[in-house]
Amino acid sequence: MYAELHCHSAFSFLDGASLPEDLVATAHELGYAALALTDHNGLYGSMTFAQAAKPLGLQTITGAEVTLSDGAHLTLLAETSQGYANLCRLLTEAHLGRADRRDPRLAVESLAARQEGLIVLSGCRREGLLPRTLDAEGLTAARKVAERCKEVFGKDRFFVELQRNRVRGDIALTRALIDIAAAVRLSVVATSSHCSKTVLMLSPIRWPSPSAPQRST
Numbered sequence: 001m002y003a004e005l006h007c008h009s010a011f012s013f014l015d016g017a018s019l020p021e022d023l024v025a026t027a028h029e030l031g032y033a034a035l036a037l038t039d040h041n042g043l044y045g046s047m048t049f050a051q052a053a054k055p056l057g058l059q060t061i062t063g064a065e066v067t068l069s070d071g072a073h074l075t076l077l078a079e080t081s082q083g084y085a086n087l088c089r090l091l092t093e094a095h096l097g098r099a100d101r102r103d104p105r106l107a108v109e110s111l112a113a114r115q116e117g118l119i120v121l122s123g124c125r126r127e128g129l130l131p132r133t134l135d136a137e138g139l140t141a142a143r144k145v146a147e148r149c150k151e152v153f154g155k156d157r158f159f160v161e162l163q164r165n166r167v168r169g170d171i172a173l174t175r176a177l178i179d180i181a182a183a184v185r186l187s188v189v190a191t192s193s194h195c196s197k198t199v200l201m202l203s204p205i206r207w208p209s210p211s212a213p214q215r216s217t
Contacts, residue, residue, distance in 0.1 A: 006191035036061035083117025
């Protein structure tokens with residue numbers, strides 16, 4: 001059964017349009033068993049998200065898409081209460097450690113030190129750690145990054161994230177990421193389109209025109 005593990009709400013400026021409660025309602029209508037909320041560098045809508053999901057019996061997954069020191073993104077999901085505590089501490093550090101609070105950045109060393117209870121995905125197509133490395137430095141460099149992430153986080157906690165955004169180069173990128181995962185012996189996880197997620201998850205009542213769309217090993 002499908003569970004969306006990469007989803008932005010309106011709290012992710014320019015990346016999300018739906019309120020957390022609207023995302024929950026639409027996920028319930030679509031028959032999702034679970035939904036993750038992964039806004040950029042914060043847990044801004046997580047309380048509303050959890051409160052809206054509880055009466056519907058929808059499992060919520062608290063997460064965030066964090067920006068690393070070099071600008072690359074990773075998707076973090078809290079698997080346990082310790083993971084949630086670590087996620088909160090990491091986000092606080094990302095904000096407080098910057099002269100410009102509007103541009104939070106997290107050192108990968110900090111993430112490595114507070115990784116307990118967290119699931120780490122390799123990031124979206126646009127700025128994800130592996131796609132970004134693949135685009136800038138090539139396949140060999142991206143494979144080395146994947147190997148390093150496997151060493152740091154473990155093969156059961158680091159997954160190669162695949163997305164299909166329906167833009168030029170998608171198929172080639174997906175194939176390259178699958179090849180990297182196979183070479184490094186990592187599992188892959190399919191998440192929905194980064195660009196169109198805000199459309200797909202909006203309630204038809206709020207936006208009637210568009211109609212819409214796994215973790216696999």
